[in-house]
Structure formats: structure tokens, C-alpha cells
Amino acid sequence: MTPRLRRLALLGVAAVFGVAASAPKEPLPPYSGAYEPQTVDERGLWMQLDEAERTLRDSAFVLKEPGLTDYVRAVLCRTVGADRCRGIRIYVMRDPEFNARMAPNGMMVVNSGLLIRVHDEAELAAVLGHEFAHFEQRHSLHRFQHDRSMTDVVAWMSVIAASGASYQVRRSAVDVANSAVGSMFAFGRDEEREADLLGAKYMLAAGYDPNALPDIWNRAMDEADATAFGRKQKSHRYDRLSFFASHPTSLERATYLRTLVAGMGQGDAGRDALQGAVKPLRGAFLADQIKLNDFGGTEYLFGQLAGDTWDAELLCARGDLYRTRGNPRDLVSAAGFYAQAIALDPTNADAYRGLGLAQLRGGDSHGGDALKRYLALRPDAPDRAMIQTLLP
Amino acid sequence: MRHTLFAAVAVLCLLASSTAVAQEKSGNKPGFTLRPGSAKILLIRPTIRVGAQSTGGLFEPNADWTAQARDNLGAALAVAQQQLGNQVIDAEEPIGPAAKTFAGYRALFSVLADSVIEYQFFPGNRLPTKKRKGSFEWTMGPGVAEIGRGTGCDYALFIFDEDQYGSTGRKVFQVFAAMASVSVKSGEHRGYAGLVDLRNGDLVWLNADQAMGGDVRTVEGAQKRVRQLLEDFPGSTPPAAPVVASATGQ
Numbered sequence: 001m002t003p004r005l006r007r008l009a010l011l012g013v014a015a016v017f018g019v020a021a022s023a024p025k026e027p028l029p030p031y032s033g034a035y036e037p038q039t040v041d042e043r044g045l046w047m048q049l050d051e052a053e054r055t056l057r058d059s060a061f062v063l064k065e066p067g068l069t070d071y072v073r074a075v076l077c078r079t080v081g082a083d084r085c086r087g088i089r090i091y092v093m094r095d096p097e098f099n100a101r102m103a104p105n106g107m108m109v110v111n112s113g114l115l116i117r118v119h120d121e122a123e124l125a126a127v128l129g130h131e132f133a134h135f136e137q138r139h140s141l142h143r144f145q146h147d148r149s150m151t152d153v154v155a156w157m158s159v160i161a162a163s164g165a166s167y168q169v170r171r172s173a174v175d176v177a178n179s180a181v182g183s184m185f186a187f188g189r190d191e192e193r194e195a196d197l198l199g200a201k202y203m204l205a206a207g208y209d210p211n212a213l214p215d216i217w218n219r220a221m222d223e224a225d226a227t228a229f230g231r232k233q234k235s236h237r238y239d240r241l242s243f244f245a246s247h248p249t250s251l252e253r254a255t256y257l258r259t260l261v262a263g264m265g266q267g268d269a270g271r272d273a274l275q276g277a278v279k280p281l282r283g284a285f286l287a288d289q290i291k292l293n294d295f296g297g298t299e300y301l302f303g304q305l306a307g308d309t310w311d312a313e314l315l316c317a318r319g320d321l322y323r324t325r326g327n328p329r330d331l332v333s334a335a336g337f338y339a340q341a342i343a344l345d346p347t348n349a350d351a352y353r354g355l356g357l358a359q360l361r362g363g364d365s366h367g368g369d370a371l372k373r374y375l376a377l378r379p380d381a382p383d384r385a386m387i388q389t390l391l392p
Numbered sequence: 393m394r395h396t397l398f399a400a401v402a403v404l405c406l407l408a409s410s411t412a413v414a415q416e417k418s419g420n421k422p423g424f425t426l427r428p429g430s431a432k433i434l435l436i437r438p439t440i441r442v443g444a445q446s447t448g449g450l451f452e453p454n455a456d457w458t459a460q461a462r463d464n465l466g467a468a469l470a471v472a473q474q475q476l477g478n479q480v481i482d483a484e485e486p487i488g489p490a491a492k493t494f495a496g497y498r499a500l501f502s503v504l505a506d507s508v509i510e511y512q513f514f515p516g517n518r519l520p521t522k523k524r525k526g527s528f529e530w531t532m533g534p535g536v537a538e539i540g541r542g543t544g545c546d547y548a549l550f551i552f553d554e555d556q557y558g559s560t561g562r563k564v565f566q567v568f569a570a571m572a573s574v575s576v577k578s579g580e581h582r583g584y585a586g587l588v589d590l591r592n593g594d595l596v597w598l599n600a601d602q603a604m605g606g607d608v609r610t611v612e613g614a615q616k617r618v619r620q621l622l623e624d625f626p627g628s629t630p631p632a633a634p635v636v637a638s639a640t641g642q
Binding site for chain 2: 044058059060147160164
């Protein structure tokens with residue numbers, strides 16, 4: 001198909017389906033008090049998500065600890081402003097994946113995997129601001145409408161391609177269908193860029209440290225590299241966009257955000273505030289991360305969390321990571337980490353448990369002593385019966 | 393060129409999303425009977441999704457149609473059960489820790505129903521443990537009694553309904569596709585209803601239909617749909633007493 005023909009075909013498609021793409025302008029922002037969805041599409045979408053939220057609200061995976069949820073809400077409110085955040089429902093989800101999402105009806109879901117990956121409150125604010133921007137700009141609705149138009153195009157073009165039309169026509173139909181598929185993913189990436197920029201505006205206006213914006217994506221790349229290396233896979237390339245990518249590459253995001261904040265100086269990072277809020281649940285979140293069976297990525301993450309100083313909880317989690325992989329050399333390393341944890345905190349029952357199990361598995365009978373110490377430190381241990389079977 | 397055409401046809405097949413039609417539609421726990429006029433049934437908030445199907449096959453949720461369907465199906469169900477002599481009580485939304493239990497069992501039932509449809513109703517795909525003739529052994533476990541506590545109900549009724557009405561564009565597309573010898577399905581109407589014994593958690597009856605009739609957006613259509621959903625409901629004897637003779641049968 002010549003470029004001219006292709007352009008003509010695309011123009012024709014645009015003329016037929018352009019009507020759906022140019023929806024009327026929405027009257028109110030969706031966060032305004034008791035906003036009611038307006039069009040048929042928006043009302044349908046909200047209805048579906050209201051039902052989903054009824055289920056999610058009572059899910060066993062949503063953390064019921066009010067402290068952490070209140071903290072996330074406070075960060076969101078500082079970022080986007082009190083009147084914007086008022087109607088938002090926040091659910092902190094026990095899910096080790098690095099993610100947060102916001103639904104078109106004002107339901108925000110924050111994964112525990114995000115909370116252990118952000119270094120400080122400014123980084124959390126950057127992610128929450130980004131998600132809120134998706135909501136404010138009604139991105140889900142627009143993407144749904146765009147996808148609908150494009151799947152219509154693909155459907156029609158596929159029928160033409162399967163018909164008895166001439167080779168030229170069928171060839172053009174396949175090209176148009178391919179462009180339409182590509183356009184669905186490109187549309188999503190454009191929305192991500194838009195949300196990045198609007199989210200950045202919010203968190204900068206709130207006085208947070210500008211450098212938090214690109215830093216997240218730099219570390220995301222490093223962690224992905226560590227995961228790939230640990231799994232003996234080729235690392236992803238960040239300079240090239242895949243046809244089906246839903247987001248811009250982390251490198252692209254880091255680059256344009258770094259450019260955006262260049263010369264802005266320092267802002268409020270809020271490292272202690274974030275660490276303090278996450279602290280009571282961090283042990284559980286770390287345990288979820290270990291179960292992902294991602295040795296390389298987890299080792300990188302723990303190193304990032306530790307910085308210069310490893311605390312007893314982190315050392316213990318690192319011991320669990322090595323003990324779970326379970327090579328003979330890993331058991332030696334694990335025992336070392338547990339011993340360091342015990343040196344820092346002699347009342348850490350979990351460290352004694354891990355030490356005992358690692359030593360016994362490695363054929364060291366001293367493990368029994370550590371397990372006895374564990375049971376003494378935690379008389380109501382839920383695994384008491386199982387541990388006792390390992391003792392002489 | 394040939395393989396790109398092939399790919400296009402493959403995409404089209406995906407869009408047409410033809411679901412494998414289950415060969416059996418309902419199952420009963422062997423030996424289970426429900427004496428007419430005896431049961432108090434707890435109706436768990438039905439999962440209902442009604443909308444249109446776009447030309448390309450996307451589901452377009454519609455809030456008004458869903459609300460109409462919820463009202464119409466609820467009314468038709470009450471009438472149908474009244475004629476069987478059963479009492480249907482709408483389950484309240486629980487608060488506090490009970491909400492988590494309730495949500496858990498609601499999620500469990502949808503997994504259970506999907507498993508029965510996938511591994512029992514379709515004979516070619518039957519699990520080895522489900523192959524014995526006449527067997528229908530599925531349970532949610534006795535813990536499910538928790539959701540009926542304080543209601544005095546003996547059974548819980550779960551209902552799922554999804555309707556996608558083919559849009560005008562989809563119908564036009566279907567005609568043109570047929571001219572190119574491509575079969576395209578317009579619309580999707582599926583649902584299931586299941587009854588769980590709250591004393592032991594056993595699934596005593598499940599009826600699933602991948603292609604149902606009756607327009608749930610209208611009162612009459614919803615009655616027809618409920619008739620199909622409650623086909624073979626324990627205690628109903630189809631030849632002697634049609635489940636719904638008329639909506640105004642009082």
C-alpha cells in the first residue's frame with residue numbers, strides 16, 4: 001500500500017468513527033461534591049466500578065489498620081488539596097506488586113508493594129498525584145471510548161481482509177487494522193504522560209522534593225535489571241518502546257521528569273514520616289515480597305531499604321530470603337544474617353526461629369538451641385507444635 | 393500476505409468471542425428434595441451486569457438497563473418463589489468482621505459455580521472425580537452457615553446474570569460479516585443460579601445457561617428469564633405446576 005493510499009484509508013476510517021471520539025465536554029470535575037456521572041458511557045462505567053468497590057471494600061486483602069490508611073489519605077490531601085481529596089475512598093491492599101490505581105468513580109487502591117518501595121513521602125505523593133490526575137482527567141472513560149472506536153475499526157477491517165476483495169484492498173485493510181491496534185496502546189501511553197505531568201504539578205505545588213519524581217523510575221529500572229539478572233534473563237531495554245506497551249518506558253519517564261525538575265532545588269522529602277507510618281506493617285510486607293520468588297529483585301529492594309544501616313527486621317527478612325532459596329551456601333549466609341539480627345536485637349524471636357531452621361537444615365545441631373530460644377521468647381507461637389517435632 | 397490475512401481472521405474470531413456451549417445446564421445433589429412450601433431462602437445480592445455490545449465486541453455497561461434488570465428480576469423471583477411456597481429474604485449488607493466473611497463466601501461461590509460449569513457440565517472436560525454417573529458433589533464447607541446466622545434461613549440462593557445486547561452497529565456488522573462468510577455473534581446472555589444448603593454448605597442445585605431468552609429490561613422478559621434461571625429448581629414439578637403462570641397470578 002502506498003503511503004498516499006494508506007493516508008486515504010485512515011482518513012476514511014476517521015470520518016466514519018470520528019463521531020464517537022469527539023464526546024461533548026464534561027461539565028464538572030469528577031471530584032466535586034457528590035458528582036453524578038453524566039453520559040451513558042460514564043454512568044455505565046461508574047455503575048460497574050461501584051459494584052466492584054462494594055466487593056473490594058470487604059476483601060480480606062484490604063488492610064483494616066486505620067493508621068496507615070489515614071496516613072496515605074493525609075499525603076493525598078496535602079498533594080492535591082483538601083477539596084479534591086474529600087470524596088476519595090482509599091484502600092491499602094496487601095499486594096507486593098509495585099502499583100497503585102485509581103478508578104473513575106473515585107476509588108483509590110494503593111498496594112503494599114508501593115509503600116515499601118517509595119523512599120519517602122515525596123515519592124508517595126508523586127505516585128498518588130499521578131493516579132489522581134488519571135481520575136481528574138477522566139482517563140479511563142476516554143480510553144474506553146477510544147478502544148471502542150478502534151475495535152470497531154479492527155472488526156470492519158478484518159471482515160474486509162477476509163472478503164473476496166482485491167489484494168490491494170485487503171492489504172490496506174490489514175494495515176488499517178494494525179494501525180488501530182497500535183493506536184489503542186499509544187493512546188494509553190499518552191494518558192500516562194499527561195498524568196505524569198499533572199501529578200508532578202500537584203506534588204511540586206505542595207512543596208515536596210522535586211527529585212522524588214525521576215528517582216522512582218531510576219530505581220524501578222535498577223530493580224527490574226536485578227530481577228532479570230537473578231532469573232538469568234536478558235534485561236529489558238529502556239530506549240525502545242514495545243508496540244503493546246501500556247506505559248512509556250521507565251527511562252523515558254525518568255528523563256522527562258528529570259528535565260522538568262532541573263534546577264528546582266530541594267523540597268520536603270518527609271522520609272521519617274513515611275518510614276514511621278509503614279513501620280508497624282513492614283515485616284508482613286517484606287514477607288509477601290519474599291514469596292514472589294524473585295531473589296535478585298528482592299535482594300536489590302532490601303539493599304535499597306537498608307541504605308547504610310541494616311536493622312534487625314531487615315536482616316531477618318534477608319535471612320528468610322536466602323533460607324527460602326535454600327542452597328547450602330544460602331543457609332550459611334542466612335544463619336549469618338540471623339546472627340547479626342540477634343546481635344542488634346536479642347529479643348527478636350523470628351531471628352532465632354530462622355537461625356534454628358537454617359542451622360538444622362545445614363546439619364548443625366546448634367539449631368535446636370536457637371529453636372528452643374524461639375519458643376521461650378514466643379510462648380504462644382502458632383507453629384509451636386511443628387517446631388517441637390524438630391527438637392530432640 | 394497470507395499470514396497477515398490469517399492473523400486478521402484470528403483477531404476477528406477473538407472479537408466474536410464465541411464461548412463453548414456447555415452441554416448440560418443443571419445439576420442436583422443426588423437424593424436431595426425440597427418439600428414445596430417449606431424453605432426459607434436467603435437471597436444473596438445478585439451480580440447483574442447489563443449493557444450493549446459494540447461493533448467490535450466490547451461490553452458497554454449501561455447503568456439504567458442494569459437498574460431495570462435488578463428491579464425486574466427481583467420482582468419476578470419473588471413471585472416465582474411465592475408460587476412454590478418458599479419465602480425469599482434479601483440478605484442485608486453486613487457490617488464489621490461479618491462483612492469480610494460475607495464477601496469471602498460470595499467470591500467463593502462464583503469460583504464454585506465456574507468450576508461446576510467448567511468441570512462437570514461439560515462432559516468432555518469432566519474431572520476424574522466427577523465422572524461417576526449421577527454424581528454431583530460440591531460444597532462450600534459448613535462455615536458458610538455464618539452468612540445465614542440470625543436470619544433463620546435454611547438455604548442461600550446465588551444469582552449471576554450478564555446481558556450484552558448487540559448494538560445496531562454490531563448487527564449491521566454481523567450481516568456484512570456473513571456476506572464475507574465470517575460468523576459473528578451478536579449479543580451475549582448468560583447467567584446461573586445456585587442453591588446452597590446453609591447447614592452443611594453443600595451445593596444442592598445449580599442451573600447455568602450460556603444463552604438465555606427474555607429481555608431483562610422489561611417486566612415480562614425478566615419473568616421469562618427467571619423461569620429459565622429456575623428451571624429444575626428443587627421442589628418445582630414442571631408439568632404439574634408451571635413456575636410462573638402469570639405475574640399477576642394472585
